[in-house]
Amino acid sequence: MELVGILEMSMLLPKYSDIEHYVTLEPQTSYIFRFIIQNISNIQQSNGKHILSNDTEEAEYLVQSLVDKYWERIHTGHFSQVSQDIRKIYAVGNYFKIFYLLFRNSEVEQLAKCNEILDQAILLGCTQNLYVNNVRLQNCLQKYFSAVLYADLRLPIIKSLQRQLLRCDIPQYDCPSIDFFRKNCFETKCPALLLNSISHWSALEKWRDLNYIIKIAGNRTVPVEIGSNYTSEEWSQQLIKIRDFLQRQFCGNIKDSEFEIEYLAQHELFDQVPELMKDIRIPDYCILATKAEQKVDIKAWLGPKGTISPLHYDPKHNLLCQVFGAKTVILAAPEDSSNLYPHKTQFLNNTSQIDAINLDLQKYPKSANVKFLQLTIQEGDCLYIPKKWWHYVRAETESFSVSFWWE
CATH class of the missing domain: 2.60.120.650 (Cupin)
Known part of the structure; x- marks a missing residue:
């Protein structure tokens, strides 16, 4: 995607007023977000020329520090005890991190890296009711990554089954x-x-x-069960991309495959x-x-x-x-x-x-x-x-x- 497309997509990033209610109790974080959001606004208004500024370099450093800090806070103690505000800040921080990476470079390897960061934002962060354009931003990023990274992947269309009269012991x-x-x-x-x-x-x-x-x-990372039954000794779980899961389980005969049965x-x-x-x-x-x-x-x-x-x-x-x-x-x-x-x-x-x-x-x-x-x-x-x-x-x-x- 050309820079102009990335700039257009960056318009879906949150404004400070969108996130203010869960960063006000974190003064340092509040300052960092204000700085980052202003810098993003400058980049947008200058059609990308502001990317080369010293402020942008500082913003990139600050957003990385913020993401690292909140990653540590999420991983301190039991996950269930982590507040939603902490997870929301982590998610938003990763959104900004993705765009700074995209501003610098939108080659395939960079897109793959950004895709992994988006997964981290969704899986570890809290993206439910995050801000008004959150879902639109996720959808745009997912479509962008899929279109570039996996344009040549082709999977089957599942055939419709004809309805049968089968045993039914309930009403x-x-x-x-x-x-x-x-x-x-x-x-x-x-x-x-x-x-x-x-x-x-x-x-x-x-x-x-x-x-x-x-x-x-296709680019989302999900937990799948490996083995047909979660009570068996051989059962395990693994985090994999949906595209890899679908390709392994729905292309060809699973009995003749080197892969075990996997279940989302x-x-x-x-x-x-x-x-x-x-x-x-x-x-x-x-x-x-x-x-x-x-x-x-x-x-x-x-x-x-x-x-x-x-x-x-x-x-x-x-x-x-x-x-x-x-x-x-x-x-x-x-x-x-x-x-x-x-x-x-x-x-x-x-x-x-x-x-x-x-x-x-x-x-x-x-x-x-x-x-x-x-x-x-x-x-x-x-x-x-x-x-x-x-x-x-x-x-x-x-x-x-x-x-x-x-x-």
């Missing part, structure tokens, strides 16, 4: 009203398969084209890549919350055939929506918990030791008393799983699901 309702859902599912805590409730999602078509995902999110599971992808939220909508059923203005947690589940979520329960209501592919689901009621042999460790105490698809009654005899319910969730379906209901999920094909959790 099925065709796009029920909120009142019907409340009376027959939510209040009775009865799982149900909801048909045609997300037919308006553009994701149902757009996300089949993995090149579309690459274009929007339970990830807050839509906070990390807000542009993807344009393709979906939070289902209206999620308004049935016990607390006013209850936040809905949105999670992404993307992977090849054979990924498994072992039998477990969640503390919140769950609406599991299938964008493409099909999954076998096995359910068990909370009343059967004593027969499901939960793990005794704190980390896995919501997960059963049994293999729900292949019961070993000799090893786990009480599981014979459990009334298991089985179904297949197909493209465009929503499965309502009440809180504390046990569920096992296995992908029968390449699959992309979105879950909505609420209380």
